Amino acid sequence: MVELILLSRLQFAITAAFHFIFVPLTLGLALLVASMETMYYRNKDETWRKMADFWGRIFKINFAVGLVSGLTLTFQFGTNWGAYAEFMGDVFGPPLAVEALLAFFLEGTFFGAWIFLDRNRQKLKTFSMWMVALGTNISSLWIITANGFMQNPVGYEMAADGSKVVMTDFFALITNGYVWYMLVHTLLSAYLLTAFLIMGICAYHFLKGNNSKVFKKSFSIAVTIALATAVILPVLGHGYSQYVTELQPAKGAAMDAIWETGSRVPMYLIQVPDSSTGSNSVQLLGIPGLASFLYTGSFSGKITGLNQLHQDELPPVGMIFWSFRLMTILGSLFIIEALLGLYLQKSGKLYTSDKYLKLLMWSIPLPYIAITAGWIVAEVGRQPWLVYGLLKTANGISSVPISDVLLSVALISTFYLILMVFEIYLIKKTVVNATGAE
Amino acid sequence: MFDFLTHDMLAVIWFFLWCVIWGVYFIADSFSLGAGLLLPFIATDEVQRTQIQSSVGPFWGGNEVWLILAAGGTFAAFPLVFSKMFTFLYLPMMLLLIGLIARGVSVEYLHKDENPRIQKAFAWGWFIGSLLISLVLGVAFANFFKGLKIASGGVYTGTLPGLFSPYALIGGVLFVFMSITSGALWINVKTEGAIAAKAGNLAKKSTLIVFILSLVYLAYSFVGIEGFTTNYSATPALYLLPVLAVVGAVLSMFFAKKGRGFPAFCSNLLTLLFIVESGLASIYPYMLKSSISPDYGIDIFEAASSHMTLSIMLGGALVFVPIVIIYQLWAYTLFKEKIKETEQIDY
Numbered sequence: 001m002v003e004l005i006l007l008s009r010l011q012f013a014i015t016a017a018f019h020f021i022f023v024p025l026t027l028g029l030a031l032l033v034a035s036m037e038t039m040y041y042r043n044k045d046e047t048w049r050k051m052a053d054f055w056g057r058i059f060k061i062n063f064a065v066g067l068v069s070g071l072t073l074t075f076q077f078g079t080n081w082g083a084y085a086e087f088m089g090d091v092f093g094p095p096l097a098v099e100a101l102l103a104f105f106l107e108g109t110f111f112g113a114w115i116f117l118d119r120n121r122q123k124l125k126t127f128s129m130w131m132v133a134l135g136t137n138i139s140s141l142w143i144i145t146a147n148g149f150m151q152n153p154v155g156y157e158m159a160a161d162g163s164k165v166v167m168t169d170f171f172a173l174i175t176n177g178y179v180w181y182m183l184v185h186t187l188l189s190a191y192l193l194t195a196f197l198i199m200g201i202c203a204y205h206f207l208k209g210n211n212s213k214v215f216k217k218s219f220s221i222a223v224t225i226a227l228a229t230a231v232i233l234p235v236l237g238h239g240y241s242q243y244v245t246e247l248q249p250a251k252g253a254a255m256d257a258i259w260e261t262g263s264r265v266p267m268y269l270i271q272v273p274d275s276s277t278g279s280n281s282v283q284l285l286g287i288p289g290l291a292s293f294l295y296t297g298s299f300s301g302k303i304t305g306l307n308q309l310h311q312d313e314l315p316p317v318g319m320i321f322w323s324f325r326l327m328t329i330l331g332s333l334f335i336i337e338a339l340l341g342l343y344l345q346k347s348g349k350l351y352t353s354d355k356y357l358k359l360l361m362w363s364i365p366l367p368y369i370a371i372t373a374g375w376i377v378a379e380v381g382r383q384p385w386l387v388y389g390l391l392k393t394a395n396g397i398s399s400v401p402i403s404d405v406l407l408s409v410a411l412i413s414t415f416y417l418i419l420m421v422f423e424i425y426l427i428k429k430t431v432v433n434a435t436g437a438e
Numbered sequence: 439m440f441d442f443l444t445h446d447m448l449a450v451i452w453f454f455l456w457c458v459i460w461g462v463y464f465i466a467d468s469f470s471l472g473a474g475l476l477l478p479f480i481a482t483d484e485v486q487r488t489q490i491q492s493s494v495g496p497f498w499g500g501n502e503v504w505l506i507l508a509a510g511g512t513f514a515a516f517p518l519v520f521s522k523m524f525t526f527l528y529l530p531m532m533l534l535l536i537g538l539i540a541r542g543v544s545v546e547y548l549h550k551d552e553n554p555r556i557q558k559a560f561a562w563g564w565f566i567g568s569l570l571i572s573l574v575l576g577v578a579f580a581n582f583f584k585g586l587k588i589a590s591g592g593v594y595t596g597t598l599p600g601l602f603s604p605y606a607l608i609g610g611v612l613f614v615f616m617s618i619t620s621g622a623l624w625i626n627v628k629t630e631g632a633i634a635a636k637a638g639n640l641a642k643k644s645t646l647i648v649f650i651l652s653l654v655y656l657a658y659s660f661v662g663i664e665g666f667t668t669n670y671s672a673t674p675a676l677y678l679l680p681v682l683a684v685v686g687a688v689l690s691m692f693f694a695k696k697g698r699g700f701p702a703f704c705s706n707l708l709t710l711l712f713i714v715e716s717g718l719a720s721i722y723p724y725m726l727k728s729s730i731s732p733d734y735g736i737d738i739f740e741a742a743s744s745h746m747t748l749s750i751m752l753g754g755a756l757v758f759v760p761i762v763i764i765y766q767l768w769a770y771t772l773f774k775e776k777i778k779e780t781e782q783i784d785y
Binding site: 105 | 492495496497498499500501502503506507509510511513514515516517518520521522523524525528529531532534535536538539542543546547550551743744746747750751754755758759762765766769772773
């Protein structure tokens with residue numbers, strides 16, 4: 001039974017993480033390519049057409065895998081999380097069905113139209129890409145509405161026999177504060193990832209001495225988006241973490257590994273938490289009251305420590321702590337890189353700053369890592385709950401033979417690995433072969 | 439919303455919608471599946487492969503969403519059925535999933551690399567994906583009509599080999615051939631040149647196979663499947679469904695022989711739709727029929743979501759399903775030209 005739970009969780013973690021490698025770029029590039037199509041439609045400037053073509057090509061490669069890997073998640077709610085599906089269907093099913101109805105149809109239908117419409121029908125082509133962008137971005141609202149309920153259940157009551165939740169207020173599901181914090185955070189980080197990917201690819205071409213207008217223009221758009229999102233993310237993230245800490249004290253305390261309740265809690269720059277002793281084995285360079293400020297908005301604010309919470313309802317502290325640290329450190333790096341990029345560009349030194357350009361190339365994977373780390377904080381931090389306060393993860397699984405799950409984990413992982421290698425190969429080829437002149 | 443409807447009435451309406459959504463999915467995806475089933479065998483070079491790819495390329499993605507809607511709609515309206523259906527049929531569902539992923543990626547990546555071996559691999563990926571999808575769904579639906587081995591207390595006692603009864607196998611093969619016919623006629627209608635002619639000739643044979651298989655399948659259903667006729671005896675008007683399926687098959691054969699691709703294509707879709715609906719009509723009010731005893735099956739009233747969820751979903755479906763259908767049909771009008779051999783598309 002324990003193995004079955006672990007395997008089911010492993011499979012969900014692998015498939016959800018894999019799916020979310022493709023989603024952020026889809027969200028960001030859809031909007032950008034649509035804007036480029038619009039610019040070309042408006043002023044018939046060939047540079048915009050070339051930009052739409054080039055980034056559109058990358059969008060297509062990325063979109064295909066994002067689309068099919070999403071199916072896996074829908075299937076798994078039934079195959080591996082059957083008890084969860086029965087418990088939550090009344091609340092979780094509607095956002096999912098609405099997502100298909102409102103978002104997936106737009107994406108699927110207009111993605112095909114956008115590809116096959118030629119430049120003689122630029123108006124329709126542009127419209128189609130906007131519909132794709134609308135579809136992808138609306139889709140995130142609905143799936144996060146579903147996820148938001150798991151983090152902070154609202155608008156429901158328990159069925160008389162306690163076997164499932166029953167929806168009482170659909171509007172409350174959508175206006176759930178958790179949903180909106182999470183949605184904005186998710187979308188902004190997706191745009192940041194897109195901006196860094198574009199900057200990295202442009203950097204590659206600048207390094208090769210290819211300073212074509214396509215890449216110059218793309219870079220200046222991307223660096224602006226990168227800076228804006230990199231700055232807004234931590235500002236809003238500050239509010240988000242306060243909100244989370246109020247609702248899920250254990251997740252909040254685990255993010256900075258705060259073991260003992262106190263006010264004026266310091267934040268340590270160097271810290272190694274140890275769950276077995278319920279304390280930090282290393283803590284250095286504490287900044288007094290900073291943790292209190294970050295979590296409560298006041299330097300003397302009171303934070304409930306992990307040791308004062310229900311001990312059998314704690315998430316794995318180390319994993320959350322390190323993921324959160326990784327995310328915030330990377331987040332700071334993004335601000336510095338974006339500022340530097342803007343400065344170098346304005347001062348005209350960008351194209352000769354080889355070190356910075358190399359840094360940008362190597363930074364392409366970093367937002368992917370930061371986003372995955374963020375999801376680990378959000379979803380592992382919710383443990384041991386599957387639906388916070390209502391259903392434990394261990395009680396959500398399907399009772400299927402463990403050999404079946406073992407087989408599916410192996411099958412899907414192998415399959416995904418091949419897909420990933422091929423997709424990276426295709427994107428790399430597209431990038432390397434581009435000259436910016438076609 | 440919909441307070442004038444009782445919970446049971448809403449459940450019945452949702453069962454009806456559920457049948458409609460599945461029906462739309464089967465007909466909408468059939469020609470992309472068929473194109474994939476035929477691709478490695480009828481396309482002789484990259485030009486013809488591109489013609490086939492371009493004939494379904496603009497449409498397959500939007501059409502596949504009907505399957506996601508069917509799954510999502512089941513989750514929302516009948517969570518218990520969603521859970522049990524996917525849990526009982528764990529491995530078949532995983533195969534279906536692998537098929538969907540393989541098909542999707544192959545259609546999109548078919549000619550993204552100039553290496554002929556990679557192109558060939560994706561052509562076969564499209565084929566295997568399409569075969570898995572049509573076969574698994576055909577076998578699964580035949581099993582739904584026949585009933586799953588659900589014992590008392592909702593305990594599933596079936597096995598994987600047990601799903602492959604002769605009836606289910608006929609169902610699987612029938613679905614594969616209905617898809618092949620759909621794909622062949624679509625290629626015939628949507629392309630020009632050698633490939634169109636080849637597909638048209640192939641359809642002459644495959645429509646005959648569909649006709650024979652659907653007669654066998656329907657006869658087996660009515661004679662050999664326990665409980666299949668119950669609803670038909672109570673409501674004889676339902677006999678219209680299998681009759682329409684057979685009429686479709688006859689017309690499809692007739693038009694294919696005359697070389698009239700489009701009416702033949704539509705007639706074949708008629709067969710596909712009503713084969714599915716004939717079966718679904720037989721299991722009502724069960725969604726998961728038990729082959730052990732009718733009492734052990736899961737019916738729509740037991741599985742349905744709350745009144746509120748069903749009404750919100752009904753409102754959403756009544757507004758948005760027509761909108762989706764309208765813009766999907768509109769998308770077909772955007773690409774009505776036949777695909778020539780000379781056409782080059784940056785796919």
